[in-house]
Amino acid sequence: MGKYPRASPLVGVTWVGFGMNIGNYLKKHTEALVKDVGIEQACKLTGKSKATLGRYYSDSDEHSGRYMPVDAVAALEAAASFPHVTCALAELRGSTLNHDTRRPNTRNGGVNSDVIALSQRFGMLMAEYHQSIEDGVISVNEAKRLLKETVALQQVLIDMKLHLETDTIKPA
Numbered sequence: 001m002g003k004y005p006r007a008s009p010l011v012g013v014t015w016v017g018f019g020m021n022i023g024n025y026l027k028k029h030t031e032a033l034v035k036d037v038g039i040e041q042a043c044k045l046t047g048k049s050k051a052t053l054g055r056y057y058s059d060s061d062e063h064s065g066r067y068m069p070v071d072a073v074a075a076l077e078a079a080a081s082f083p084h085v086t087c088a089l090a091e092l093r094g095s096t097l098n099h100d101t102r103r104p105n106t107r108n109g110g111v112n113s114d115v116i117a118l119s120q121r122f123g124m125l126m127a128e129y130h131q132s133i134e135d136g137v138i139s140v141n142e143a144k145r146l147l148k149e150t151v152a153l154q155q156v157l158i159d160m161k162l163h164l165e166t167d168t169i170k171p172a
Contacts, residue, residue: 036081114159
């Protein structure tokens with residue numbers, strides 16, 4: 001029976017509409033992730049050997065059912081320049097991601113700082129809105145500035161959500 005008796009549910013599954021094997025697609029993105037971080041660094045971050053990491057993106061039949069664990073993907077994507085596997089998963093689902101190049105969880109202060117940032121950002125959005133509607137018409141450039149402020153406000157909310165989740169999911 002072997003060490004891994006169950007076949008992966010992704011073996012032989014094709015991405016409808018594109019005729020692409022999902023398993024191979026994920027393996028290619030896993031390889032890109034490992035190469036982005038560097039094999040040596042990937043080994044350190046995941047605690048896996050070079051051989052094990054290689055098996056995760058190998059396209060040989062004997063490794064067709066092996067995929068990188070999600071905790072290893074998360075560790076590598078935190079160090080990578082781009083979230084290769086996460087984007088691949090989103091694409092398979094028909095979604096797109098907006099990659100934020102800043103590192104939102106690097107600042108200190110937690111939720112209290114987020115509340116302050118939230119109120120500041122909301123104030124900036126309202127000021128921009130007030131300025132935009134003074135003449136009764138929102139121009140294209142004003143709409144772009146409003147959109148930029150809205151996205152910045154959204155990012156503060158995402159940071160706040162992550163801080164709240166971190167605070168509520170502490171190891172026992």
